[in-house]
Amino acid sequence: MIIFAFANQKGGVGKTTTAVTLADGLARLKHRTLLVDLDPQGHLALSFGLEKSPGLYRWVCLGESIDAVKVEIRPNLHLVPGDKQTEKVKRQITLADFRETILADLIHETDYDVVLLDLAPSLDVLHLNGLIASDWVVIPTRPDALAVDGVKEILTTMAEIARSGHRYRGYSILPTFFDRTTRETFLQFQDLAKTFGEHVWPPIPQDTRVRETAAYGKTLWEYAPHSTSIEGYSDGHQRLGGYRQVLGRMLEVINGRA
Amino acid sequence: MAERKFERKTILDPAVADLLIGMEQRQTEAQMPRKERERISRERAKIQSRRDQRATYDLPPSIRESIRDLAEDLRLPASQLVTLALARFLSDYTNGIIELGKYKQPSRSPRYDWNLVFPESMYPKKRKVKGSD
Numbered sequence: 181m182i183i184f185a186f187a188n189q190k191g192g193v194g195k196t197t198t199a200v201t202l203a204d205g206l207a208r209l210k211h212r213t214l215l216v217d218l219d220p221q222g223h224l225a226l227s228f229g230l231e232k233s234p235g236l237y238r239w240v241c242l243g244e245s246i247d248a249v250k251v252e253i254r255p256n257l258h259l260v261p262g263d264k265q266t267e268k269v270k271r272q273i274t275l276a277d278f279r280e281t282i283l284a285d286l287i288h289e290t291d292y293d294v295v296l297l298d299l300a301p302s303l304d305v306l307h308l309n310g311l312i313a314s315d316w317v318v319i320p321t322r323p324d325a326l327a328v329d330g331v332k333e334i335l336t337t338m339a340e341i342a343r344s345g346h347r348y349r350g351y352s353i354l355p356t357f358f359d360r361t362t363r364e365t366f367l368q369f370q371d372l373a374k375t376f377g378e379h380v381w382p383p384i385p386q387d388t389r390v391r392e393t394a395a396y397g398k399t400l401w402e403y404a405p406h407s408t409s410i411e412g413y414s415d416g417h418q419r420l421g422g423y424r425q426v427l428g429r430m431l432e433v434i435n436g437r438a
Numbered sequence: 439m440a441e442r443k444f445e446r447k448t449i450l451d452p453a454v455a456d457l458l459i460g461m462e463q464r465q466t467e468a469q470m471p472r473k474e475r476e477r478i479s480r481e482r483a484k485i486q487s488r489r490d491q492r493a494t495y496d497l498p499p500s501i502r503e504s505i506r507d508l509a510e511d512l513r514l515p516a517s518q519l520v521t522l523a524l525a526r527f528l529s530d531y532t533n534g535i536i537e538l539g540k541y542k543q544p545s546r547s548p549r550y551d552w553n554l555v556f557p558e559s560m561y562p563k564k565r566k567v568k569g570s571d
Contacts, residue, residue, distance in 0.1 A: 360460070369458065370462075373450055378449045380451060380454050382454055415456065416489060421453060429451070
């Protein structure tokens with residue numbers, strides 16, 4: 181099993197869309213995948229056209245089994261949904277013993293190939309639980325100064341967690357809402373590449389289809405499989421960026437080639 | 439002795455590196471005078487429009503040399519001669535004038551079932567260079 185966390189303390193950078201798209205991509209490649217919503221906004225369920233529900237609360241606080249709380253949304257793809265009751269999870273975890281590893285322990289009792297955690301844009305005990313549970317952290321970021329600052333914040337938190345003994349296999353920075361024609365995007369992208377080198381994954385182009393997808397409760401693979409956000413930019417015979425390429429990078433991590 | 443200049447290299451994802459190069463080019467072009475920008479844009483369009491016309495095949499060197507020599511003699515682009523030759527072949531093949539059966543040998547490759555094995559006599563003879571015996 182490998183656990184990915186999607187985290188950035190800045191909101192609106194595409195964490196949920198990225199988690200949904202990559203989870204569905206992995207499931208389509210026959211990986212048994214679990215998505216866990218750690219955000220009280222509960223947007224993962226909405227992204228699949230489902231109602232929000234307190235799956236995480238029932239799993240963590242009421243001690244129900246994963247089989248009771250998971251929702252099968254697509255073949256090979258299960259979801260532990262969240263809603264505002266997720267706030268209660270934070271309170272319960274705060275009062276518990278060994279609170280930092282509660283989520284990790286629960287996840288390791290399951291038998292999925294890949295687990296994706298969609299973290300809330302905050303720095304609370306549930307956020308820390310998500311980071312501690314993960315093997316690889318994907319940090320989606322808009323190419324703007326505030327979101328890039330969020331990247332540094334996450335990396336600082338990860339460094340603190342690593343000092344207390346947790347070992348990450350790695351992390352990746354995923355530029356989202358990418359518009360290659362603007363100077364600001366170029367400068368931020370150049371800065372990211374210079375600072376973080378190979379940790380920067382190919383970016384996801386800005387694409388209206390992404391917003392439409394959420395409204396229809398479909399994933400991008402279902403609604404717009406040939407969109408720029410999936411296929412990336414065309415550059416002669418090759419494609420640059422897009423979720424298909426990022427999925428390839430993720431598979432390299434899963435197969436131990438990254 | 440001149441001081442050696444060391445530059446730290448950043449390792450990048452290949453797609454990120456390609457994208458950065460493209461964006462850098464665009465940013466540089468954006469600062470050029472309008473005429474220069476237009477010229478580069480025209481050249482890029484020309485290269486892009488040719489991209490679909492390009493193909494890479496392995497050919498025996500003697501055929502490649504013969505095409506090159508003939509193109510030089512006739513003062514024509516070699517690509518146009520090859521286009522004519524291939525168009526004629528496709529037409530002859532469609533009309534049953536050319537039969538591939540006699541050249542076919544089973545292939546051991548997992549990708550192909552057959553190879554075409556041609557007799558030596560089919561290849562063009564090397565042309566004598568003027569002045570040599």
